Amino acid sequence: MGLPEDRERFSEIGEARREDLTEFISHGDLGGSGPDQVRIPVKIVDLPAFEYDQREVGGVGQGDDGQPQPGQPVDPQPDDGDEAGEPGEEGGDHEYYEMDPEEFAKELDEELGLDLEPKGKQVVEEVEGDFTDTARTGPQGSLDVDEFFKRGLKRHLATDFDESYVREGLFVDGAGVDEVFTWAREASIPVSRAWIADAAREIEADRGEPVESVARWADFETLAAEVDREPAGKRIRRQGIDTIPFRRADERFRHPEVIEQHERNVVVVNIRDASGSMRETKRELVERVFTPMDWYLTGKYDAAEFHYIVHDAEAWEVDREEFFGIQSGGGTRISSAYERVEEILEEYPYNEWNRYVFAAGDSENAGADTQQNVIPLMRSIDANLHAYVETQPGGTTQNARHAEEVERALGDTDNVAVARVTGPDDVTDAIYEILSTEDTDS
Known part of the structure; x- marks a missing residue:
């Protein structure tokens, strides 16, 4: 076996030794991936190098600088970085295992035991199957x-x-x-x-x-x-x-039998609390839950469209890059986001699109906004799945009642999920809780 074959074999070993999916979702660097390409770090695997055997000492061919010591590489490179100088500023060249969202969704199904089967809604074409139908007229x-x-x-x-x-x-x-x-x-x-x-x-x-x-x-x-x-x-x-x-x-x-083919379309509206109480740790937990779900649904559906809404006392739409980082100093009125959701989903008829509405925050909300406004809006907005993710590192505070009120009012319905995340180790459990709740009869 030659050196190229060795390197290929070690590359395959590297793929097998990439981070576990759950470990990557909970603790890995999600920022290195894009919407259509998931990059998972590969644990370092050292390639073999020739070294002097300590039993072979002396003899013809001794170098000018004296006898090489056991373990010393046969052919050291002159620019191996050992010379004196300033510390380097460039990062190392890490290896990644790359997968598209479809592969990511398949692996997440296997790892978490999910069984989401998307339903096609809009008829995109009719094709002819086998000659199994009969009619009274014909050639x-x-x-x-x-x-x-x-x-x-x-x-x-x-x-x-x-x-x-x-x-x-x-x-x-x-x-x-x-x-x-x-x-x-x-x-x-x-x-x-x-x-x-x-x-x-x-x-x-x-x-x-x-x-x-x-x-x-x-x-x-x-x-x-x-x-x-x-x-x-x-x-x-x-x-x-x-x-x-x-x-x-x-x-x-x-x-011929006429077969209708339905395109499996999905629109996902992600909502995040951007008020002053949503500090960096809470925002990171939102990202760890929402980003894998975006990849998962992209891989599951033929066509997926995403909208991102942030809110304090008012709501506004942002792009994906802004969604996880933006912060405001204002108060919180969650219903403002659902009012914006209603406007967005008017462009996506429920008989043609699968619709998901995912919201996240620390469960703090103004006054009676949850009971008087948010819950009625969630009931009136047709969706395959409504979800709320409470991010409260260290546990729920006294003023954080939104998740509890939603759960009490809508917990028995088939298309509403509430999940709580207090740290990275809760992330995959929250994803399972959400994605396994979808109303498959919608």
Whole structure:
């Protein structure tokens, strides 16, 4: 095995030794990744280098500067950074394992035990499948011969009857065509009056006298008791079928099955409290929860669009880069963000888009804003999932009641999740709590 193969093998080992996904989400540097590329650091793996064996001392080929010591590299580089000088200012060249959001979502499913199956809503195209559907019209070349034959045979069997048995009805004392027809119908014999009339004329022609005058049975009850009707199946097995009178109504033509393909679209609105109480640690916890969920949903859906709203007492929309860092000195009115959400989602009809609304903060809110405004707004905004993430390092404070009030009012609904994060180790549990709550019947 050559050196290139060795390096490739060690690279594969490096990929296997990258940070665990949960470890990366909870403690890793999320800032090195972009919206469409997740970069996970690889734990350092030293490549092998040739060294002098301490058993091989002396001999021809000794260098000018004396005998190399055991463990010294065979070919030290002149610019290996050992010379005197100022400390370096450039960082080391770290290795990363890169994955796209689709791979990230698949691995997160496996690692957290998630089972989110996105639903397609908007029909983007209709495609033709196998020729499994049939219709009454179509080109002659697409006639379904098997179906045509089965329909004709089924109709033939449904109209077949024991002709000899019906003829015997004409030999009942005093029975004419009308009486025999009424008797046959009451006995569920599928015979027409015209057939009985033809049979009566044949009997009269043979005997030269009216059919009513020929009496063999006292009444129809006696006939039924004395003569057995032969079932159609038995008669067909005995006599076979000479012809099946097909009709145009029996024709069925094969058509391809029409399959609707739905595009799995999602719009995600992320909300963050930017008031003065949201210090750096709280903002970092918001980032650790929201960023992986953005990657996850991007990987799960065909098309994903994101909006970012920050608020203090008022709400405004920002881009992704500003979302996690911005801070205000104002108070907090969470309903201002949901009012903005309503405006944004007007552009994304619920029958065409999957909709997620994720909010995060330290659970502090002005007065009765949660009860009077936020909860009614959450009820009125159609979404696959509403979530609130409380970020309170060290535990909830006395004024932090928003998460508790939302949970008390909406905790029993199928599309509302509340998660609490007090430190990085709670992040993956919060992500699972949120993503496993989605209302899959929406």
